[in-house]
Amino acid sequence: MTVISSTKNPETLSLTLVAEFDADVERVWQIWEDPRQLERWWGPPGYPATFEKHEFTPGGEAGYYMTTPEGEKPRGWWRFTNIERPHRLEFDDGFADENGEPVAEVGAGHATVTLEDLGGRTRMTVQSTFESEEQMTQMLEMGMEEGMKEALGQVDALLAEHSHA
Amino acid sequence: MVVDQLDDAGIDRLFQALADPTRRDIVRRVTLGEYSVSGLAALYAMSFAAVQKHVAVLERASLVSKEKRGREQIVRGNRDGLQNVRRLLDEYEDIWRQRAARIADILEEEPK
Numbered sequence: 001m002t003v004i005s006s007t008k009n010p011e012t013l014s015l016t017l018v019a020e021f022d023a024d025v026e027r028v029w030q031i032w033e034d035p036r037q038l039e040r041w042w043g044p045p046g047y048p049a050t051f052e053k054h055e056f057t058p059g060g061e062a063g064y065y066m067t068t069p070e071g072e073k074p075r076g077w078w079r080f081t082n083i084e085r086p087h088r089l090e091f092d093d094g095f096a097d098e099n100g101e102p103v104a105e106v107g108a109g110h111a112t113v114t115l116e117d118l119g120g121r122t123r124m125t126v127q128s129t130f131e132s133e134e135q136m137t138q139m140l141e142m143g144m145e146e147g148m149k150e151a152l153g154q155v156d157a158l159l160a161e162h163s164h165a
Numbered sequence: 166m167v168v169d170q171l172d173d174a175g176i177d178r179l180f181q182a183l184a185d186p187t188r189r190d191i192v193r194r195v196t197l198g199e200y201s202v203s204g205l206a207a208l209y210a211m212s213f214a215a216v217q218k219h220v221a222v223l224e225r226a227s228l229v230s231k232e233k234r235g236r237e238q239i240v241r242g243n244r245d246g247l248q249n250v251r252r253l254l255d256e257y258e259d260i261w262r263q264r265a266a267r268i269a270d271i272l273e274e275e276p277k
Contacts, residue, residue, distance in 0.1 A: 002265045002266055002268075003261075003265050003266075006258050006261070009254075022269070037271060040267065042264065128261070
């Protein structure tokens with residue numbers, strides 16, 4: 001079991017997820033640092049993410065789009081507010097317009113990621129906080145809702161793949 | 166609280182609570198953002214005590230919740246608002262669980 005725990009707090013609009021991986025901290029850091037690896041897991045199956053910009057440095061920005069099965073390309077942005085390689089990473093994130101510019105009315109969320117060394121294994125904690133209910137809804141509507149349902153059916157396939165790896 | 170989980174008495178409380186225009190206005194306001202009881206009292210041509218009574222009726226009907234913060238009593242919408250937030254957080258939780266599964270998948274591809 002990869003996901004150890006998750007905590008939801010409706011009052012503060014936040015979600016905390018703790019997962020442990022069978023890889024060292026340096027390796028897990030790469031899945032955030034390397035955009036080619038990041039885009040392999042950020043979007044659900046059928047909704048691949050493409051990171052066009054990934055300035056992985058404090059103050060840097062990331063820009064991405066997801067491609068929906070209908071061919072639409074909803075966009076998102078990140079702004080890295082803190083990067084302490086390889087243990088901590090924080091960024092604001094939100095919805096972007098066609099040109100990749102943040103849509104101000106929707107607001108921004110904030111994510112804090114920490115990686116802890118468990119003697120060769122890694123514990124990753126992601127805390128995601130939203131500014132408003134509207135923002136949560138908007139971000140979900142980036143084609144993720146449908147993809148999520150699809151993805152549920154693919155978890156088994158994913159696990160089966162593990163045993164062959 | 167969801168309507169189909171209410172017993173008859175609960176449904177009565179709900180409808181009685183919403184039968185009054187001031188109470189409906191309070192629900193509408195506190196669903197959009199929290200208010201103190203005194204903040205609400207300032208909005209209506211009635212006494213603090215009267216507003217407090219309206220809030221109590223809404224609270225019994227599970228339409229709002231009240232909490233003490235210092236000397237203030239803070240009123241918040243308790244209806245679909247939190248219900249909806251919970252649903253959204255559930256969806257985000259699923260998204261993150263699946264992301265973690267995909268990360269594990271990528272990490273296991275390579276020889277250690």
